[in-house]
Amino acid sequence: MPPKATGNQRAGRDKAAPGGHAGDDGPATLEAFVELSRKLIDMEKNAEIEQANEETSLCSPETAQARGRALLNLRVDDVEGGLLGRTLLTLVSNKGYGAGGPPVELPPHKFGPHDVVALRPSRGPADGPALVSGVIYRIREASIIVAVDEAPEDGLDQPLRLDKLANEVTYQRLRATLESLIRVKGGTAATPDGRPLPGGGVLDVVFGGREPRLVSVPPVWRPRNAGLDESQCAAVTLALSSQDLALVHGPPGTGKTTAVVEIILQEVARGSRVLAAAASNIAVDNLVERLVRSDPKLKLVRLGHPARLLPAVLDSSLEAHVLRSDNSALARDCRAEIKDINARLLKLGPRERAERRALRADLRRLAKEERQRQEAAIKEVIRGAQVVCCTLTGVAHRQLEPELFDVAVVDEAAQALEAATWAALVRARRAVLAGDHLQLPPTVVSDEAARLGLARTLFERLQRLVPSASAMLTVQYRMNRAIMQWSSDELYEGKLTAHESVAEHTLSGVTSAAAAPQASAAASGKGGKASAGGKGGKAAAGKAKAAAKAPAPAATSGGASEGGDDAQLLPVLLLIDTAGCGYDEQQEAEGSSYANPGEAKAVMAHVQRLVARGVTPNNIGIITPYNAQVALLKELRHERPGLSALEISSVDGFQGREKEAIIISMVRSNESGEVGFLSDRRRMNVAVTRARRHCAVVCDSETVSHDAFLKRLVEYLSANGEYTSAAELLPGA
Numbered sequence: 001m002p003p004k005a006t007g008n009q010r011a012g013r014d015k016a017a018p019g020g021h022a023g024d025d026g027p028a029t030l031e032a033f034v035e036l037s038r039k040l041i042d043m044e045k046n047a048e049i050e051q052a053n054e055e056t057s058l059c060s061p062e063t064a065q066a067r068g069r070a071l072l073n074l075r076v077d078d079v080e081g082g083l084l085g086r087t088l089l090t091l092v093s094n095k096g097y098g099a100g101g102p103p104v105e106l107p108p109h110k111f112g113p114h115d116v117v118a119l120r121p122s123r124g125p126a127d128g129p130a131l132v133s134g135v136i137y138r139i140r141e142a143s144i145i146v147a148v149d150e151a152p153e154d155g156l157d158q159p160l161r162l163d164k165l166a167n168e169v170t171y172q173r174l175r176a177t178l179e180s181l182i183r184v185k186g187g188t189a190a191t192p193d194g195r196p197l198p199g200g201g202v203l204d205v206v207f208g209g210r211e212p213r214l215v216s217v218p219p220v221w222r223p224r225n226a227g228l229d230e231s232q233c234a235a236v237t238l239a240l241s242s243q244d245l246a247l248v249h250g251p252p253g254t255g256k257t258t259a260v261v262e263i264i265l266q267e268v269a270r271g272s273r274v275l276a277a278a279a280s281n282i283a284v285d286n287l288v289e290r291l292v293r294s295d296p297k298l299k300l301v302r303l304g305h306p307a308r309l310l311p312a313v314l315d316s317s318l319e320a321h322v323l324r325s326d327n328s329a330l331a332r333d334c335r336a337e338i339k340d341i342n343a344r345l346l347k348l349g350p351r352e353r354a355e356r357r358a359l360r361a362d363l364r365r366l367a368k369e370e371r372q373r374q375e376a377a378i379k380e381v382i383r384g385a386q387v388v389c390c391t392l393t394g395v396a397h398r399q400l401e402p403e404l405f406d407v408a409v410v411d412e413a414a415q416a417l418e419a420a421t422w423a424a425l426v427r428a429r430r431a432v433l434a435g436d437h438l439q440l441p442p443t444v445v446s447d448e449a450a451r452l453g454l455a456r457t458l459f460e461r462l463q464r465l466v467p468s469a470s471a472m473l474t475v476q477y478r479m480n481r482a483i484m485q486w487s488s489d490e491l492y493e494g495k496l497t498a499h500e501s502v503a504e505h506t507l508s509g510v511t512s513a514a515a516a517p518q519a520s521a522a523a524s525g526k527g528g529k530a531s532a533g534g535k536g537g538k539a540a541a542g543k544a545k546a547a548a549k550a551p552a553p554a555a556t557s558g559g560a561s562e563g564g565d566d567a568q569l570l571p572v573l574l575l576i577d578t579a580g581c582g583y584d585e586q587q588e589a590e591g592s593s594y595a596n597p598g599e600a601k602a603v604m605a606h607v608q609r610l611v612a613r614g615v616t617p618n619n620i621g622i623i624t625p626y627n628a629q630v631a632l633l634k635e636l637r638h639e640r641p642g643l644s645a646l647e648i649s650s651v652d653g654f655q656g657r658e659k660e661a662i663i664i665s666m667v668r669s670n671e672s673g674e675v676g677f678l679s680d681r682r683r684m685n686v687a688v689t690r691a692r693r694h695c696a697v698v699c700d701s702e703t704v705s706h707d708a709f710l711k712r713l714v715e716y717l718s719a720n721g722e723y724t725s726a727a728e729l730l731p732g733a
């Protein structure tokens with residue numbers, strides 16, 4: 001049974017660290033893997049359905065809305081054609097309708113782009129028939145745009161509710177992949193026209209105990225991207241030399257996608273046909289954008305529902321290619337003729353039977369021809385593509401069934417379920433997997449399924465199983481060295497180095513000089529000093545001393561006023577300690593997410609201090625592992641003018657992204673030293689490494705230091721950055 005407090009499996013639910021399977025290499029045989037996976041996928045599907053039911057149909061509409069799974073009392077503000085034949089419905093709140101002003105902000109919700117949703121009458125039953133279902137195209141503060149195949153003719157002129165639907169297709173496809181794996185091993189898996197699926201070589205490495213093979217002489221290749229570093233070049237060489245399987249391990253900011261783009265371009269240059277896939281639409285789009293930018297002549301097609309694609313890649317979509325094709329023009333002619341015949345049919349009298357029959361026969365013939373022309377257009381575009389890009393779920397789409405590839409390249413492979421990854425691998429002779437198993441694993445709703453291995457990825461397993469097939473990228477292009485070093489030492493055996501372009505960069509490089517004088521006044525006397533108040537006073541004072549003794553040069557900002565007050569006020573690393581401030585955590589009434597109102601105020605005080613120093617809000621991100629704290633911080637943001645561009649999200653929401661300044665709110669503060677999933681190394685690794693120039697951690701050092709890993713983080717921040725007590729940020733609070 002899924003946890004009650006669901007709402008979000010990614011954040012807010014405190015559970016054992018997912019993927020705590022160190023040393024567990026998973027089932028040894030393919031048969032055991034398939035059997036276990038079938039069971040775990042069913043568990044996961046049931047957990048997701050149960051979660052959806054609990055949060056929607058089994059509770060009152062108001063509770064469903066409070067849990068973020070439903071939005072009530074909406075109205076359609078706009079119906080637009082476009083998006084390659086789909087219809088876009090813009091939904092806004094009915095509240096305040098008619099008052100003449102702009103639509104009011106939607107209540108907090110957990111809808112995200114690409115979610116499958118149903119639109120129903122607000123007053124009807126939650127599990128009643130939908131007026132229409134579709135995919136979320138865009139989300140704004142006051143509106144949600146849903147892409148549907150066709151707008152319903154009736155029913156949109158009443159108060160509406162929007163519900164998130166469980167997406168069962170994903171599970172059906174995962175099961176189908178598992179079945180095909182058995183057939184690949186037996187040599188009986190084939191395309192519809194009888195060609196055998198080629199993924200057996202990779203299966204032999206993973207389940208047959210065979211060592212990955214390399215060509216005897218590594219191929220010579222001329223980089224398309226002249227700026228690749230040595231470790232990226234080595235990864236490309238390994239991938240091009242591999243005869244079955246290569247892994248690219250890319251720690252945060254090390255240019256994993258840059259290396260993947262180069263691998264794909266090199267493969268195309270030597271005549272390979274490439275399947276490029278990733279678990280999420282956003283990762284696939286990112287890859288498409290980068291590939292098209294690197295080689296505008298590349299024959300590339302992006303498969304997927306247009307609502308799920310970024311506008312920048314729509315031009316590469318299958319639909320856009322098909323619309324441009326000759327077959328498509330002929331199909332359009334058929335459609336025009338069909339329309340014409342239908343109009344003639346309407347005008348015929350009841351006696352003109354023979355003519356009616358003849359026109360009907362014409363209609364059938366034209367409809368068949370239109371379908372055939374469209375299918376031919378689709379086939380032609382896919383066949384002609386050097387690179388086919390789609391999500392791992394999309395690989396199982398009917399349109400790809402007849403297609404085979406020389407190499408399957410999977411980006412963000414450490415965030416993909418193993419069964420999903422195999423969908424791509426069985427379609428190609430060779431595979432390249434890129435990812436970082438030391439960042440967040442795939443999202444799994446069922447705790448039990450995660451515990452039994454569903455969150456363990458093929459990438460993670462292969463890192464241990466065949467380390468010789470893996471190349472690690474070691475130069476990072478994001479973080480100041482002081483931010484990177486903690487992550488490097490804790491998770492990457494100290495192997496990372498900071499590229500010189502970022503190693504010393506600080507917030508002074510992105511502040512507007514105009515704001516500085518005001519800033520000094522706003523923040524004067526608050527940086528770099530320790531407070532000694534309340535229950536944590538002693539510890540705080542002790543740590544402050546340590547920090548004062550060892551301020552690393554790289555850990556404070558330089559820039560215009562090197563060494564002066566400004567430098568002190570914009571440190572690279574900052575620990576804001578709430579120990580002794582009495583900011584106790586609070587657990588949600590329903591569920592197990594936590595919030596900490598006192599800590600939230602301290603976080604916002606630091607945001608304002610940064611803004612006063614000239615850091616623009618769009619350069620600042622707040623990361624907190626708990627949904628309840630995300631909601632609380634968003635309320636505080638709303639109360640403060642000028643902060644709408646400040647991003648506040650769970651760790652998952654920030655994976656793969658970066659900000660100049662990151663503030664981490666750890667939330668947990670209790671007498672017993674409970675830290676929940678804060679102790680997940682991978683979660684904290686992602687949080688810290690989103691920061692380019694400034695990382696502030698707001699926490700109760702006494703509580704979190706009960707965990708050895710977090711204690712080391714607190715000590716690292718104290719020793720290499722500045723320390724301040726939250727009491728100093730909020731005097732008199």
Ligand SMILES: Nc1ncnc2c1ncn2[C@@H]1O[C@H](COP(=O)(O)OP(=O)(O)OP(=O)(O)O)[C@@H](O)[C@H]1O
Nearest residue numbers: 227228229250252253254255256257258477656657
């Ligand atoms: N060899 C290089 N020289 C200079 N900049 C680079 C190089 N490789 C990557 N970068 C830069 O580093 C940043 C991160 O690169 P990229 O997006 O490829 O990394 P990633 O590893 O996929 O990122 P993430 O950490 O989000 O997974 C980008 O701004 C990119 O331009």
